[in-house]
Amino acid sequence: RWRWSNLTQRLEGLPPFWLTFFLTTPGVSGLLALPIALATIPPLWGVLCILLFGLVNMLTVAALAETVIRSGAARFGLGFVGQLAQEYLGSAMSTLVTLAMAANNFMVLIIFFLGIAGTLAGATGVPVAWWMLLPFGVTLFFLSRRTLNATVTTNLLIVFINLLILLVIPLLALPYFQSSNLSDMGNAQRFTPGALGLIVGILSSTFLSHFLVATYGPVVLPRDGNGRGWLRGSISAIGVLTLIACLWLVVLTGVLSPQTLRATTGTVITPLAQRVGPLVNLLGVLLVTLSLGLTTIQVALAQYYSVEERLPRRGSDSFVGRLREWQRFALAASPMLLILLLAEWLAISGAGSFASLLGILGALLLPLLIGILPVLLLAATRRKGDIAPVFYWRWLGHPLLVGALYLFFLGSILIHGLYIWQEWPMRLLAVGSGLVILAVTGQSWRWGLFSKRAVLQLRTNAQTPGQGQMHLVTNGAPLVAAITLDHGQRQAEQRTADALIADLATLQRIHIELPAGSPMLFKVWLYQLPITGGSAGLPAQITLFGPAWPAPIRCTTDAAHEQQIVSLPSACNRIEIVFEKAPT
Structure with a gap:
């Protein structure tokens, strides 16, 4: 106990830069699917895509990090992104963001159930359908306790271990590297619009640290008076992951043939373990369990609270208000059963894969949540914010840069409907989503997006x-x-x-x-x-x-x-x- 207390003090006493860096390092969900998504293009083009998306997400994370500094609600843990959208962008944008986050939570849980179960099945030979019950049971356990009880120290330790594993796995795979896999031009011949959609979606998911930035501001900013370490740490986390992603792509593409990568429906850990050996299985299981498992529980708690807070209050004169505590819990947690059933069906039928589902999520929802929303919040809080920061990058809010980032993410949605997706329902969904975002942005403009306060x-x-x-x-x-x-x-x-x-x-x-x-x-x-x-x-x-x-x-x-x-x-x-x- 004394040693753990001492470790806690040392880790939580890190300088603001390093505390921010480790707390906001993105999870590995996108990285585990990245070599699969980029298997249809030459590795050089894949590296360029990683660098482009890494840079763009560094800018949007910096925008959200500055928003957290300027907003009292975010800085002191009094509100999340939905409340920020309500105050600075209006009710229409707040409603859109709330719906997008609810859909994101639902899909993320299904995707991560598939990722965890698929990796464990590949390591043990036990069917995926049985392994699916493990994350479901663990999630229900934490939901019943209504809290994760995960301290900052626990999160820091998990990130330390994950970063170490992310560096060790490519090193273990290096002896099996074959340069001929990198020069297989069959990749380019098999490139299709659908492959581009998968690439965009997975790359968006790979650098997803924006929700972590919105969460950990109240932890870091009291120790960082001018916000310098907070801003620099948040973008450095994505910068380092960008370099790790490039390393993973080059090494794993050289170890696994393009045919093997394209045939993979789970994470890249399963085929890599078959090629390199059981040690990769062990490290992969640890990586998936720590990273995806912790994220799954956190998202499930958010999903639970989003349902529970909308139920009639306890003791009210309604059917739900008169429910016993365990009945109320079962009602609020009931979406988890639907999530399990859908994940089981996808795993058994093979109708969806970890990479493809993550790609759809990244294509439709993430451009709004990690791209459009941060730049609009930055523009609004620079005019209406509660706190004036001592340190910030003035160029980050330049109208040309804000406009370019907005169009980049809006275009990434529209291109799915106009070019990438071939099925008309999906095309209409993508184009409709883009038009709705454009209309809601116009409503925010009329509401007073750029009004001074x-x-x-x-x-x-x-x-x-x-x-x-x-x-x-x-x-x-x-x-x-x-x-x-x-x-x-x-x-x-x-x-x-x-x-x-x-x-x-x-x-x-x-x-x-x-x-x-x-x-x-x-x-x-x-x-x-x-x-x-x-x-x-x-x-x-x-x-x-x-x-x-x-x-x-x-x-x-x-x-x-x-x-x-x-x-x-x-x-x-x-x-x-x-x-x-x-x-x-």
Whole structure:
């Protein structure tokens, strides 16, 4: 126990760069299918495709990482991507993102069930259908406990082991390398539009670390005041995986013939173990179990909570509200049974493979979630964000780069409908998806995607009782103002954009004089962060004044309503906040 505690302190005490690097390193699901997907093109073209997608995803991950810095909800773990879309892009985009994430979770669970069971079946000879019960049973166990209980230390250890295995497996395969496999031009002759679709989908899945970036911001950013290590670590994780992916492609394509790769329906571990030996089987099983297994449980928990939170509350006057606890659990977890049945059918019938299903997922859903959404959020938070970062790359938000990335991912969806997919239902689905995304983006534009906003944020944290921090931001940059803190018998004045309030217990009111030219949209956010998680509003009366207004604008916050977003008739020049009771 003492050694584990010591290890935990050392790992969680890593510098922000390395902590971010290991926590946001993408999983291996795409990498396990990458040589299969790229078996239809020459290896050189495959390497170029990997480098292109690696670079593009480094840019979109950087965009999402900066969004997490600028958004208070993401930075402090108060919301996920759906809530970010709701606040910054509007309800239409939020609905689209929520539906896409639900479909993504459902398909990912089926795909990973196939990947885990297929790898274990190849290692043991036991049929895939039987092995499918293992991830299903383990997942149900963790769902019944309602928590993964996986600490940061556990995640770090899994990533360490995975990276080591990813380097060891190609080294073990090197003695079986045959250069003739690399020069087999039969690959190019067998290239089809369908093969291009598989390539695009698998490459999109290979660099999928965006959800990890959205998750681990609250872990890293409290230790990284300026966000420098956070931004650099997130893109470095994808950069290193890009190099590993190139290594895997070249070595494994040289070891396994193109015919073998094209005939594989599971992960690449199974044919590689048959060629190299049982040690690869052992390492492959460990790799799949650790990486895909952990991801499967995490996604299953997200799926469970997304269903459970939509059920009528416990004790309500409804059929579901009167259910016993185990019955309510069974109802919320019931989609897992459907997922198991579909995965079993796909495995037994051979109607779908690990690589092909991952390709479809990457073609339709991932361009929105890992490409279009991050760049739109970056554009919006640079104008409406809650926090002004000290360190960021200004060029990342250039309109030409944002537009190019948006068109790249939108085009990757449309090309499936216009060229890659040959079946009319799939073509219509792809074109329809692209048009819906385009229409919803237009709705976000009209809703105020690029509108400027000023933000007044007052936050108190239970970990530092009696203290608070206030931030003033306009158009994504610090807003320096004259601030007066009224404690009753004494007052404190300062001119700043970030004020530290040392004695919240006696604070009665705050008076703020704003410079000229503030935006026409103002967000006031007064809240506290309890130790138990979540947030609660600070009860207060807020009054905004404008020199040309016929009357001031008043709004309130309370425990259930912690923020107000107000449209102003003209620029605001003064704000007064009166607390109903001193914040603690």
